[in-house]
Amino acid sequence: MINRFLKYVKIATDSNPENLQCPSSDIQWDLGKVIVEDLKELGLEDISLDEKCYIMATLPANCTEKIPSIGFIAHMDTAPTYNGIGVNPRIVKYEGGDIVLNKELNIILSPKDFSHMNNYIGQDLIVTDGKTLLGADDKAGIVEIIEAIKYLKEHPEIKHGEIKIGFTPDEEIGRGANFFDVEKFNCKFAYTVDGGELGELEYENFNAASAVIKIKGRDIHPGTAKNSMINSIMIAMELNSMLPPEQRPEHTENYEGFFLLNDMKGTVEDTTMNYIIRDHSMKKFNEKKNLIKAAVMYLQLKYKDACIEIEVKDSYYNMREKIEPVMYVIDLAKKSMEELGIEPHIRPIRGGTDGARLSYKGLPCPNLFTGGHNFHGKFEYISVQSMEKARDLIVKIIENTAKL
Numbered sequence: 001m002i003n004r005f006l007k008y009v010k011i012a013t014d015s016n017p018e019n020l021q022c023p024s025s026d027i028q029w030d031l032g033k034v035i036v037e038d039l040k041e042l043g044l045e046d047i048s049l050d051e052k053c054y055i056m057a058t059l060p061a062n063c064t065e066k067i068p069s070i071g072f073i074a075h076m077d078t079a080p081t082y083n084g085i086g087v088n089p090r091i092v093k094y095e096g097g098d099i100v101l102n103k104e105l106n107i108i109l110s111p112k113d114f115s116h117m118n119n120y121i122g123q124d125l126i127v128t129d130g131k132t133l134l135g136a137d138d139k140a141g142i143v144e145i146i147e148a149i150k151y152l153k154e155h156p157e158i159k160h161g162e163i164k165i166g167f168t169p170d171e172e173i174g175r176g177a178n179f180f181d182v183e184k185f186n187c188k189f190a191y192t193v194d195g196g197e198l199g200e201l202e203y204e205n206f207n208a209a210s211a212v213i214k215i216k217g218r219d220i221h222p223g224t225a226k227n228s229m230i231n232s233i234m235i236a237m238e239l240n241s242m243l244p245p246e247q248r249p250e251h252t253e254n255y256e257g258f259f260l261l262n263d264m265k266g267t268v269e270d271t272t273m274n275y276i277i278r279d280h281s282m283k284k285f286n287e288k289k290n291l292i293k294a295a296v297m298y299l300q301l302k303y304k305d306a307c308i309e310i311e312v313k314d315s316y317y318n319m320r321e322k323i324e325p326v327m328y329v330i331d332l333a334k335k336s337m338e339e340l341g342i343e344p345h346i347r348p349i350r351g352g353t354d355g356a357r358l359s360y361k362g363l364p365c366p367n368l369f370t371g372g373h374n375f376h377g378k379f380e381y382i383s384v385q386s387m388e389k390a391r392d393l394i395v396k397i398i399e400n401t402a403k404l
Contacts, residue, residue, distance in 0.1 A: 001144075001387060001388065001391065004143050004146065004147070005126070005136075005139065005140060005387070006089055006126075008034070008035075008139040008142060008143060009087045009135035009139050010087050011027075011031045012027050012085040012086075012087070013027055013028045013084065014084040015078070015079075015080050015169065015171075015172050016080055017173040022053065022170060023053040023169035024175070025077070028076055028077055028170075031139075032049050032167070035055055035167060036055060042146070042153060044058060044059055044149065045057070045060055046058040050179075050181075053076075053169040054166065054168055054181070055076075055165075055166065056185060057164075057165050058162060058163070058164055059149055059160075059162070059163040059164075061161045061162045062156055062159060062160060063402075065161075067160065067401060067404070068161060068401060069162040069186065069187045070188065070191075070398060071163070071164035071166060071185055071187035071190030071191070071365075072145045072148070072164075072166075072190060072192075073165070073167070073168065073191070073193070073194075073355070073358070073365065074139075074168075074192065075141070075167065075168045075169070075171030075176050075194065075354060076139070077170055077171060077173075078133060078135045078139075078172065079172045079375070079376040081376055082377050082378070083131065084135060086132055087135055088129040088131070089126050091126050091384070094125045095121065095122070098110045098112075099127060101127060101128055101130035101378065101379075102130030105130055107130030107378060109127060109381065113379075114373065114379065116197065116373055117373075117381075119197075120385075123383045123386075124384040124385065125381050125383055126383075127380075128378050128379075130378050133375075133376055133377055134372075134382065135380075136372035136375065136380055136381075137194070137372060137375035137376065138171065140193075140370040140371060140372055140387055140390070141192070141194050141370045141390075142167055144193055144387055144391045146165075147391045148391045148394035148398070149163065149165065151391065152395060158395070158399050159399075159402050160401070160402055164185055164187050164190070166190075174208075174315050174316070176354040177354045177358050180361070182358065182361045189326060189364045189365070190358070191333065191355070192353045192355040192365055192366075192368070193394070194354070195369040196369060196372055196373060197369060197371065198342060198390075199345040199369060200347070200367070200368070200369035201330065201333050201337065201344050201366065201368060201369070202347060202348065202349045202353075202366060202367040203319060203323040203346075203367070204280060204348040204349065205318055205319055205348065205351065205352045205355075205356045206280055206318065206348075206351060207279055207285040207318050208277070208278055208315040209277045209313060210275065210276055210312070211274075211275040211292055211312045212272065212273070212274055213274075213275070213296060213309070213310045214270070214271075215232040215235050215266070215270070215271045215306060215307070216269070216270060217229075217231055217232030217271070217306055218230040229268065231268050232266055232267070232268060232271040233267070233268065233271050235303060235308065236264060236266060236273050239273070239295055239296065239308075242295045242298075242299075243292065243295065247288075253350075255281070257278050257280065257284055257288060258277075258279075259276075259288065260275060260277075275292065277312075280348055282317075292312070296309075296310045316356045316357045317356065318356070319356040322359035322360060329366060332400055333366065333368060333393075336393055336399075337393060337396075339396060340392055340396055342389060349367060353365075353367050355367050370387070371383050
């Protein structure tokens, strides 16, 4: 398992939000082709790598009993917000205290900053060299699924129904479910393996939207600007100040939603603001969207000679609505964790997964842990022992599905 993980994370797969093609980056094909060869080596059936870089494969049932088909899904791309090229991982036997990731650059992974490190004393941690992210999000999920399937192949005494696996591109830029063929996948339910620390089990996530605001001002020489200049940057700053400061990510947790000004570029003449809007509550989600629209409307009335436009697009919705009618899939995962001595941590995702959109496409798809921490940056790490437990959980869920 470790060797496979190290092999996969060294293959760069950053997605590219600027490219509207699928996959958004050609480098995702590099990992996709390697995975396909590994699946062939395992002897799986119906292996496909389609024209959009989606991988599907089947482990056929090994018994005649009627057992529900079940799927497991992970994504191949890594976050484009941090360097994913040249990943140089190493394994540390963690005895506590600081881990020097890069002596030359003085980059230190410390429990003073990340107290959860104290939970892994005595374990083997896979860390970065301080120059890249690690890619455990979500190559750990891919590896854990493949290793679980490998274990089932080696232990035919574990009776199971048909098992489907799927690996997607472009999840990190919100497009992982765009071209996922739920009908072809043909499962009663599935799990994404894309969570964090040991024990995470998630079936609630944010409702999500993006808001793009474009402000057209008027650039006049500052020496003669009185009563003529309309500074679009200043209007943008005013707009941001109208949104509740306590509803920013740095001030929220648990079920609290937020506005995030993710990017702003501007001149006196033209400014563009990119927001993301999140809330678990659909009512509060809609209120947030209405609030930012109202702020734009107010400023347009205040600055009649400016042009202020807003486009709000919904991205995905809280999967809870689709999971609650089939709560047995949560009970199944929870029971399987408990049988393995893993304490379940059922909590809302402060983000989204492929599973949210797949649930709305008719495939109930809650999320399981991978064992990683500090995703999307140089302090990312994962416990080998947690990866082993994630693999074992997948096997146990499949085993228990036969008892439904």
